[in-house]
Amino acid sequence: MNAADLIQPQRAATEIPRQRGLLLALLIANSSMLAVYMGVGSVLLPTQIASIDPANKVAVLGVIGGISAIFATAFNPIAGALSDRSGRRNPWILGGAFLSCAGLVFLGTVRTALLLGIGWCLVQATMNTYQAAVTAIVPDRVPHSRRGAASALVGLALPVGGTLGVLIASRTADNLTTGYLILGALVAGSAALLSFFFRDVPRQRTAPEVSRQAKIAAFLSALSHHDFRWAFIGRALLVLGYFSVVGYQLYILDDHIALPEGMQPTEAMAVLTPVSMVAMAVSTVVGGVLSDRWNRRKVFVGVSAALAGLVTVIPVISPTWPGMLAFSVLNGLAFGCFMAVDTALVTLVLPKAEDAARDMGVLNIANAGPQIIAPFVASTVVTVTGGYGPLFLTGGALALLGALAILPIRGVR
Template identity: 35%
Template structure:
């Protein structure tokens, strides 16, 4: 890697340069593309279809239960794995072992899901896969803080964000068209992310960490370190709140999108699988364009907050389309506008998060970014449960979900405004 020699501590970060920088950017984009494709394809299409086949009369409640239990374990795994990666000492670096090993474990479990014939066996294997993938994700995310200078993180975040948002769309497209070939679909996602992560580690060698000072784990102080005081670090707290609220809104709709097309719009099962894939294609174009343009402008102007705020507001506008037009026309408008807003938010959000981390001489970026990632995982517990409760209260009227989602994503914009350390 064309970069400076690895320092003995965290006081002199190693910024990757030259061809190695480009390679790392593109590798991160590909890895996050495939990981988000896996999440969207499996959570948005494959699992809802499989659950509907196993328990048609209880599909909504079982899906909410799956999301809730999965997210409890994911929420715990993410910051703990991030903190342990900070302490990892090996010739391959701090992050690479987590990326390689966790991706293999997750992919084996994911393929096993395709063979399950009961809801609870499906649940157990999927939770195991989710724990592994969530142990891998903070290691990859932290490489942005580890290896890229702050002034260039908007562009990096834009490129990675474009990959992530494109992956969310591509995964839905692939899963929608392969929904009838369950084993093939699960196997394709599992093999792709495992191969990509192994190639990532081989192509982007981290500086060895085995010469860095050892950090023994004292379990009491270790777990106490996950509490980051909002009073001492208000910008971190506001960034957490912004991320939490926008994902509460976004996930409430995304988790039930297949059922929305069937029960709110009135499509048949086969038609809904095709429709969710075709909608995702429109979203893909809007996501990629919005992510790349926003990331480039953010670095050019050295501004983060306006893009995150505007992205949140645009997402709120998207939620109104199915309310005003409960038809495929409204869903097409939703698909396009949500792509623009979510692409803008997601591309800059990652750069903003790396710039509100508490300053630490110990190298706790993995742990702190893991804590921020729980702002995505916790809504995966709460938002499907909230949606199921709203459906029960309002006689399966999906408009209640869209209204709640609109309020949450607008609230996200308000949470960004008090942040002072980032413009």
């Protein structure tokens, strides 16, 4: 989940005092957060569900994943607004992290799907409290001259934290309690580091409170803009296709892919995730640089979305370990390039420059919303068709539709 849609308070002073080491602490804080999301969501939670209810694991994961995503999406703006109103970030960072740690420890003790679902919803709620406050630190405490470096480091949190989380979870899949405890301790330690060594910066709120009706009107006005609307649709379709497949990767490795003899699905995850994340990081940098150099956005976004759709055929035709490796590399390359260049594209089709922050927040719904829908889509496809091949094809079709949605955009080359 993201907190980019929050209206952040602005400092009254023109200069923000620099805090040495803050960017590194932000990288650690964001990486630990993504380690929890990826480690639990991709490995520990599916493993635990499979042990509790192996016959209905696909449907159970779909229900728990979908409902918990609603909690995450709701608590992020609520916690962000409360943090804004209090004028402080550190208490929310510490509170969210330590409550998440307690929730993760609780998850390691439960033995029913109901308690597992309740526990994961609580962790999503508290982790998004933590995330909302951490995300607000960049505009609060980072000088304008260092915002680029801050954004780059925060961007590195996905490959760093995602890889770390999956590696920890894969190594502890046989002892879930230990895995949950390590991930909980990781986020609690990161919160303590950030809060104890970097003080809150006083802020003065200058933006007026925005009513619910005004937010809805803003949402509708942004989507009434032709190019922005198509960019929104393209992003939503690509993200929905991506997370429909990725969220079920452990079960795919267990039930669909012929792994090498002696390799467990969790061990395969520990290989595939770093491979995909490295590919994603490379294509993010290369795609962003080349799109700037050639002054072309649509071709990069469209081609990468189309590639993300086409590569889903590989595990269908070749449900083997080499096939899955090839899919992970190409899918990582496609998704990384798409997200990097599509963000640049969106900044060029914003309806009004003065409403840029608000409209980028509207776009964020195209990131968060599909993640709520994806578990339901995936579990329905697998349950109805009885296999994972149709799930890959469904994800690919959604990505291809996302590529087609880029074509009507007129204001960007």
